[in-house]
Amino acid sequence: DQQVKQNSPSLSVQEGRISILNCDYTNSMFDYFLWYKKYPAEGPTFLISISSIKDKNEDGRFTVFLNKSAKHLSLHIVPSQPGDSAVYFCAASAGFGNEKLTFGTGTRLTIIP
Amino acid sequence: DAGVTQSPTHLIKTRGQQVTLRCSPKSGHDTVSWYQQALGQGPQFIFQYYEEEERQRGNFPDRFSGHQFPNYSSELNVNALLLGDSALYLCASSLVQGFGYGYTFGSGTRLTVV
Numbered sequence: 001d002q003q004v005k006q007n008s009p010s011l012s013v014q015e016g017r018i019s020i021l022n023c024d025y026t027n028s029m030f031d032y033f034l035w036y037k038k039y040p041a042e043g044p045t046f047l048i049s050i051s052s053i054k055d056k057n058e059d060g061r062f063t064v065f066l067n068k069s070a071k072h073l074s075l076h077i078v079p080s081q082p083g084d085s086a087v088y089f090c091a092a093s094a095g096f097g098n099e100k101l102t103f104g105t106g107t108r109l110t111i112i113p
Numbered sequence: 114d115a116g117v118t119q120s121p122t123h124l125i126k127t128r129g130q131q132v133t134l135r136c137s138p139k140s141g142h143d144t145v146s147w148y149q150q151a152l153g154q155g156p157q158f159i160f161q162y163y164e165e166e167e168r169q170r171g172n173f174p175d176r177f178s179g180h181q182f183p184n185y186s187s188e189l190n191v192n193a194l195l196l197g198d199s200a201l202y203l204c205a206s207s208l209v210q211g212f213g214y215g216y217t218f219g220s221g222t223r224l225t226v227v
Binding site: 004006036041042043044045046089091099100101102103104105106 | 117144146148153154155156157158161169171203205207216217218219220221
């Protein structure tokens with residue numbers, strides 16, 4: 001049972017435009033959500049997170065939105081840069097301090113120069 | 114500042130054999146978690162170690178076992194290897210008081226079972 005779903009395996013965006021990556025979850029116990037970025041031959045690196053008490057969190061070019069009622073979150077990257085080309089994973093956890101993360105299957109983002 | 118170090122980087126084993134993967138956490142981190150990433154999938158949680166004890170475990174059979182040493186380094190052991198165990202094994206370290214953003218992942222060990 002896939003509790004965290006990323007339904008778009010790939011996404012191509014023109015440099016300078018907005019990239020929007022989506023993630024859905026089914027487990028109502030999840031209350032902390034994270035995005036990780038992964039380059040080939042490297043481990044995932046943390047990008048941005050959001051707690052369920054918020055609906056938005058920003059960090060520079062990256063913004064994560066959370067819609068709890070729809071069990072949906074999205075990552076916006078503005079403006080998109082060639083270095084943003086990577087696989088992006090959405091992850092979720094239940095309860096602060098519970099460090100078991102449940103990951104989605106990832107979305108490969110390609111930024112076209 | 115050294116991050117998480119995993120060894121070996123690649124490994125080929127035969128069905129039925131046993132394998133040990135090693136992880137040195139980031140300096141200052143006290144908790145080690147192991148994840149399995151099959152091709153085309155997201156990482157799946159295997160277990161987490163803190164103070165040399167298994168703190169949490171995912172949905173993996175007992176063939177998967179681990180250990181944490183006093184210096185916080187960790188080993189993942191897999192017995193009676195199956196073809197389906199072929200995957201990238203990721204080690205992540207963190208502080209027990211930290212959370213997901215505190216995870217630092219290693220580059221992984223690519224295990225191929227033939």
